[in-house]
Amino acid sequence: QRDTQGRCRCQDGGTDVILPKRIQRLEVFPPSPSCPNVEIIVTLKDNRGQKCLNPESTFAKNYIKRAIKKRSAE
């Protein structure tokens, strides 16, 4: 069960998809005393702010996997 209380940064499950070309930075916060959930916060390009990304979403998993793979293939 997702804990939406306390000092979590994301107060809902987060969005399931974000256009990759809009992503400037992706932050992963492991569970901590202030929040029991893993949280992923994406900073958008062009000062369009931040969005919570659902860590359970297929997009989140694939995006991170792809990002790491792409780096390795260079």
Add this chain to the structure above:
Amino acid sequence: QRDTQGRCRCQDGGTDVILPKRIQRLEVFPPSPSCPNVEIIVTLKDNRGQKCLNPESTFAKNYIKRAIKKRSAE
């Protein structure tokens, strides 16, 4: 070939392992006009600063995979 020039944040390949319990936050920067590499920057707990993590390292891949999985299993 890794591009260590330009405005990359990590001027070397980065460390291969960081103790998970020391990790406060992990940032993934996709390739961009300012740096052609995927870069992973880890912020350490207790104000111990930041470290570049080698995106190619087994640790980096497994840590991120595990973090996402752990979230889903809750």
